[in-house]
Amino acid sequence: MSVKYTEDHEWISVDGDIATVGITDHALEQLGDLVFVEVPESGRTLTKGDEAAVVESVKAASEVYAPVSGDVVEGNAAIADDPAAVSGDPAGNGWFFKIKMSDPSELDGLMDEAGYKAHIDG
Amino acid sequence: MDRCGDEALESRWQPFLPLTEDETRMFMRGIFQVPRQSGAAPNPCGFGRCTVMLGTKMTDTSENILTTPLDALHRDLGAKMVPFTGYALPVQYPAGIMKEHLQTRASASLFDVSHMGQALLKGDQAIEAFEALVPGDYQILVEGKTRYTVLLNDKGGILDDLMATRIEGGLYLVVNAACKDQDFAHIKAATEGRAELEILDDRALLALQGPKAGDVLARLAPATQDMTFMTFKQVDIAGIPCFATRSGYTGEDGFEISVAASQAVQLAKLLLAEAEVEPAGLGARDSLRLEAGLCLYGHDITTDITPIEADLKWAVNKRRREQGGFPGASVILDQLANGTKRTRVGILPEGRAPAREGTEIQDLDGTTIGTVTSGGYGPSVGGPVAMGYVTPAFSTPGTSVNLIVRGKPLAAQIVKMPFTQKTYKTT
Numbered sequence: 001m002s003v004k005y006t007e008d009h010e011w012i013s014v015d016g017d018i019a020t021v022g023i024t025d026h027a028l029e030q031l032g033d034l035v036f037v038e039v040p041e042s043g044r045t046l047t048k049g050d051e052a053a054v055v056e057s058v059k060a061a062s063e064v065y066a067p068v069s070g071d072v073v074e075g076n077a078a079i080a081d082d083p084a085a086v087s088g089d090p091a092g093n094g095w096f097f098k099i100k101m102s103d104p105s106e107l108d109g110l111m112d113e114a115g116y117k118a119h120i121d122g
Numbered sequence: 123m124d125r126c127g128d129e130a131l132e133s134r135w136q137p138f139l140p141l142t143e144d145e146t147r148m149f150m151r152g153i154f155q156v157p158r159q160s161g162a163a164p165n166p167c168g169f170g171r172c173t174v175m176l177g178t179k180m181t182d183t184s185e186n187i188l189t190t191p192l193d194a195l196h197r198d199l200g201a202k203m204v205p206f207t208g209y210a211l212p213v214q215y216p217a218g219i220m221k222e223h224l225q226t227r228a229s230a231s232l233f234d235v236s237h238m239g240q241a242l243l244k245g246d247q248a249i250e251a252f253e254a255l256v257p258g259d260y261q262i263l264v265e266g267k268t269r270y271t272v273l274l275n276d277k278g279g280i281l282d283d284l285m286a287t288r289i290e291g292g293l294y295l296v297v298n299a300a301c302k303d304q305d306f307a308h309i310k311a312a313t314e315g316r317a318e319l320e321i322l323d324d325r326a327l328l329a330l331q332g333p334k335a336g337d338v339l340a341r342l343a344p345a346t347q348d349m350t351f352m353t354f355k356q357v358d359i360a361g362i363p364c365f366a367t368r369s370g371y372t373g374e375d376g377f378e379i380s381v382a383a384s385q386a387v388q389l390a391k392l393l394l395a396e397a398e399v400e401p402a403g404l405g406a407r408d409s410l411r412l413e414a415g416l417c418l419y420g421h422d423i424t425t426d427i428t429p430i431e432a433d434l435k436w437a438v439n440k441r442r443r444e445q446g447g448f449p450g451a452s453v454i455l456d457q458l459a460n461g462t463k464r465t466r467v468g469i470l471p472e473g474r475a476p477a478r479e480g481t482e483i484q485d486l487d488g489t490t491i492g493t494v495t496s497g498g499y500g501p502s503v504g505g506p507v508a509m510g511y512v513t514p515a516f517s518t519p520g521t522s523v524n525l526i527v528r529g530k531p532l533a534a535q536i537v538k539m540p541f542t543q544k545t546y547k548t549t
Contacts, residue, residue, distance in 0.1 A: 032405070033220040035499040036475050036506075054528065056476055058219040058499050059405050 004107055005116035006067045011091060017104060019068055022095040023055060023086070026120050031057040034083040039075030039097050046072060046099060048106055053096045055086075064096055068106040073098040190236035191326045191386040199401050207299035209237040212403040219405035223501040226372055226410055227542070230332030231402035232393050235371075239302025240325050240380055243309065244292035245317035252286065252293055255312055257429065257448045259439035263288045268352040268367050271437055272429050273305060278450025278457070279425040280432065281308065283417065285378075287354040287367060292317065294354065294365065296327070296378065298419045326386035331376035331410075333545050334398040339366070339377055342392065346377065351546040362389050371407060373414025373544045413500045413507060415468060415539025421479060422466065422495045422509060430457040431511070433466040464492060465517045468539035469508040469525070473532050476506040477525040483512055484524045484531065491516050494525065500541055507541045508534075 004012045009027035013020045028034070038054040046052055046066035053064035053075070075097045079086050086094035101107075111119060188209045196203060201212030211234065214222060225231050243252055249260045258271035265288050273281040282301040287294040297305045310319045330339060340347040343359040349368045357366050365380040381389050393399050408418070417423045423432050428450065430438070435458065442448060446455060471477050481494035497508030508525070516523060519538045524531035 032214065032218050038475070054475075056499070058223075058409055058501065059213070061476070061478060 003113065004067075004110035005113065005119075006065075006110055007119060008065055008067075009120075010064060010067050012067050012107070012110065013095075014101075014104075014107060017070075017101050018073060018098055019070070019101050019107075020095050020098045021052070021064070021067060023064060023090055024116070025090055028087060028090045031055065031060050031062070033057055034086050036061075037079045037083040037086065037096070039077070039080050040072045042072050042074050044072045046070060048103075055083075055096075066099065067110065068099060068101050069103050070099040070101040073100050188237075190234055191383040192234045192236065192328075192390055195387055195390055196234065196401075201401070201403060204404070206404060207237055209299065211237060212401070214403040214405045215401045217400065219403070219409065220501050222400070222402035222406035223409050225400050226332045226374060226402055226406060227502050228332070229398045229400075230330060230334040230338055230376070230396075231372075231406065232390060232399055233329040233331065233402050233404075233407055234326070234390070235329050235378070235407075236326040236383075236386065237299035238327050239295075239297040239299065239305060240322040240327060241295045241297075241306060241309075242289070242292060242320040242322065243295060243313065243317050244320065245313075248292035248313070248317035249288075251313035251316040252309070253442075254447065255309065255449065256286075257438040257442050257451075257454065258286070259441045260286065260288060260293065262439070262441065265290060266354050268354050268369055270352075272423070272434065273308065274429075274449040274454075275425055276449050277425075278428040278430075278453035280419075280423045280427055280429060281305070281425060283419055283423060285367065285369060289354065296367075296380075300420060322380070324383050325380050326383050328379045328381065328386070328390060328393070329370050329372075329376060329407075330379060330393055330399070331370045331372040331402075332374050332398075335374070335376040336547060338393065338396045338398050341396070349377075349547075351375070351548050359389060360392050362392075364389070368547065371414075371416055372410035373416065373540055373542060374410070375545045375547045409498060409501055412496050412498060412509070413502055413541045414544065415509065415541065417466075418496055427511075428454055428457060428462070430454055431462045431464055431466065461514060463513065464511040465514050466495075466509060467512055467517050468519075468537040468541065469494065469497070469510055469523070469534050470537045470541070471506040471508065471525055471532055471534040474505060475527055475532055477508050477527050477532065477534070481508070481510075482526040483510055483516075483534075484526060485516060486522060486524065488524075488531075491523065502542045509539065512536065 002014050009024045011022050011024055034057050036056040040052050048069045050066045051063040052066040055062055076095050187205050196212045200216045202214050203210045204213045255273050256271040258269050268285055268287040272283045275281055282298050282305050284297040343357045345357045346366055351368050354367045362385050367378045370376040476499050477494050477497045483492040485491050492510055492512035494508045494510035500507035521536040523534050525534045
C-alpha cells in the first residue's frame with residue numbers, strides 16, 4: 001500500500017483500485033480544532049478536482065477536493081458525527097472517504113512523502 | 123515576522139476570521155471584501171477609501187508589519203502570529219482557539235489589544251465637541267464612567283464604534299485598530315479649536331477577561347475591587363500605573379488595562395503568573411464576542427448601517443433623541459419613529475454546519491430576507507451561532523428561516539442574543 005499527497009494537503013492511501021483520502025497533519029495543524037465535517041455519500045461519482053467533502057474549524061472552512069476520479073465507496077460517518085475524532089488520528093481513523101478509482105494513472109502526478117515534506121517546508 | 127503558514131494552504135483553506143494575510147492585504151488596498159459568498163464590499167473604516175497610515179507606508183505586510191510591545195512575549199509563549207490591521211498579533215497560542223475560548227468563560231484570559239487606538243480629548247468644550255460626532259449623552263455621564271458609542275456619518279451610518287470614558291478635563295477614547303487613523307483625523311478636524319486630541323501611541327492595551335478577572339486584579343490592585351461594569355480608574359497594578367476600565371469584548375466580566383508601552387511586558391507577565399490566567403488570541407476573542415452578540419466593525423456594522431438597524435438603539439441616549447444635533451440625526455430619528463428596513467438579529471442554525479459571513483438568509487418560501495454578517499462555531503454553545511440582518515417581519519425570536527450554505531438550505535431560528543449569559547459586574 002502506498003501513500004501519496006496532493007498540493008492541497010490531502011493524503012491518498014492506495015490499495016488495489018480503492019483509494020482512501022484524508023487530510024494531512026499539516027492541514028489539521030493549520031486549521032485547528034475541527035467543528036464540522038461533511039463527507040460524500042457512497043455511490044457518488046466524482047471527477048478529479050470536484051468538491052468531495054467539507055471541513056471546518058473554529059477559524060476556517062474548506063472543501064476537500066477529489067484527488068482522483070471514481071465512485072465513492074464509503075464516507076467516514078464517524079468523523080461526520082464527531083469532527084474532533086479527526087484531530088487524534090488524521091492519517092488513520094480520521095480518513096474522509098474511500099473511492100473506487102476509474103483512472104489510477106491520475107495518481108502519477110501526486111507527491112510521495114518526501115516530496116510532500118519538501119512542499120510544506122518550501 | 124514568522125510565516126503564518128503555508129501560503130497555498132492559506133489561499134485555499136478559506137479563512138473566516140479577519141486575520142489572514144490575504145485579508146490584511148485587502149485592508150491595505152482599501153477594498154476589504156468579506157471572504158466568501160457575499161457580493162458586498164464594505165469599507166472597514168468608514169472614511170471613504172481605507173488608507174492605512176501608521177507611520178510607515180504599508181505596501182508589503184511582511185516587511186512593514188508593526189508589532190506591539192508584547193511581540194516577543196507572544197512568540198516566547200508559542201503564539202501563532204498573523205498580520206491583522208497592520209500589526210503582527212497572536213491568533214492563538216498552543217492551547218488553541220477552542221481551549222482559549224472556554225478558559226475565558228471558566229476562569230480568565232489575557233488578550234493583547236495594543237493595536238487598538240487610544241487617545242485623550244481634552245479641553246473645556248471637549249464634551250460638547252465630541253457630542254457633535256456621536257449620539258451618546260456624555261454631559262450626563264459622570265467622571266470615571268465609560269459609555270459605548272458610535273461615530274456617525276451624515277446618513278447616520280457608523281464610521282466606527284468606540285468606548286469613551288469621562289475623565290478629568292475630557293474624555294479617554296478607545297477605537298478600533300483598522301479605523302484609528304481615520305477616526306483620530308476625523309475627531310481632530312471636527313473638534314479643532316474646541317478640544318485637543320492627544321493620541322496615546324506610547325501605550326499598550328491589555329484585556330483581562332473572564333469570571334475570575336475581578337479576583338485576580340483585586341489581588342494585585344485592591345482599588346479595582348469596587349469597580350463596576352463600565353467604570354474607569356487610574357490605578358497602580360503591583361506598582362505599575364495603569365488606566366483600568368471594567369469592560370471588554372467577550373461578554374464576561376473583566377478589564378481593559380492601558381499601560382505605558384515600556385511597562386507592558388512586565389504587567390502582562392505579572393498577570394499571566396496568576397494561576398487563573400492564560401493567554402488568549404484573536405481567534406478566541408472573535409468567537410467570544412460573537413457568542414456575546416457584540417458587533418465586529420466592518421462586518422456587523424459599517425458606514426451603510428445605522429445604530430437603529432444594528433439594534434443599538436440604546437446608544438442613542440434620551441436627551442440626544444430629544445435634541446438631535448448629531449450626524450445623520452434626521453435619518454436616525456425617523457428610523458426610531460417609523461422603523462427600519464432591516465434589523466440585526468441572532469441566528470441559531472439547527473444543524474452542526476456553521477453559517478459564515480455572507481451566507482444568504484431565506485424565508486421558508488425561498489425568498490431572500492437577509493444576510494449573515496458574522497457566523498461560526500460557538501465553543502460555549504457547543505454548536506454554530508451567527509448574527510445578521512433580516513427584514514423586520516422576520517426578526518421575532520422563534521422565527522424559522524433557512525440559511526443557504528453551499529447551495530443547500532439549512533434550518534435555523536432567529537434568537538435573542540447573547541448566546542451565552544453575560545457575567546458583567548453590575549453592582
